[in-house]
Amino acid sequence: MLLSLADLSLRGGDSYERIYMLESEPVVLGGAEYRVLLPDGVHIKVDRITGGFLVNLDLDARMYGPCARCLGEAVLEVHAEQQEFAPTAKDGWEETEESEFIHDLVVDVDGLAREALILSLPSQVVCGEGCKGLCAVCGKDLNKGPCGCADQKIDERWSRLKGLRLDEGDEPPVKGS
Ligand SMILES: [Zn+2]
Numbered sequence: 300m301l302l303s304l305a306d307l308s309l310r311g312g313d314s315y316e317r318i319y320m321l322e323s324e325p326v327v328l329g330g331a332e333y334r335v336l337l338p339d340g341v342h343i344k345v346d347r348i349t350g351g352f353l354v355n356l357d358l359d360a361r362m363y364g365p366c367a368r369c370l371g372e373a374v375l376e377v378h379a380e381q382q383e384f385a386p387t388a389k390d391g392w393e394e395t396e397e398s399e400f401i402h403d404l405v406v407d408v409d410g411l412a413r414e415a416l417i418l419s420l421p422s423q424v425v426c427g428e429g430c431k432g433l434c435a436v437c438g439k440d441l442n443k444g445p446c447g448c449a450d451q452k453i454d455e456r457w458s459r460l461k462g463l464r465l466d467e468g469d470e471p472p473v474k475g476s
């Protein structure tokens with residue numbers, strides 16, 4: 300979806316608002332794929348200011364995919380906002396200061412929405428803050444109850460530690476020292 304700022308014929312101080320109903324590609328986070336829905340669309344507000352346009356985007360996304368801890372179904376609500384400035388004259392603006400999503404006063408609404416969403420994502424998606432995850436030994440979903448591996452794990456660590464101490468004592472002296 301493209302929005303041409305020049306075609307809006309805004310005068311200084313004018314604003315333009317529109318809701319774009321967009322489909323979003325899935326997002327990959329921590330190796331897992333999350334379906335993205337934008338039920339209320341993407342809200343764009345353009346302000347004509349001195350020297351250019353301020354493009355404000357905000358959206359509420361709902362994401363569906365596996366919980367990073369227990370692999371069960373997780374739903375995540377994300378609110379994202381982003382503001383970009385598009386100068387009417389190129390003079391005086393460095394390449395790096397220009398928005399990656401606005402070229403020749405045409406806004407790539409999909410690209411900007413995706414960037415805003417990705418910048419607002421948490422580092423991992425969980426089904427709930429209290430999710431206990433899966434047992435690292437037997438793989439049981441610990442949200443459904445304990446598995447009995449916990450005690451065993453401690454025993455294993457102890458035996459490994461004992462072995463280590465024995466090995467250290469038996470090490471031959473290093474040659475030449
Ligand atoms: Zn979970």
Ligand SMILES: [Zn+2]
Nearest residue numbers: 434437446448
């Ligand atoms: Zn277990």
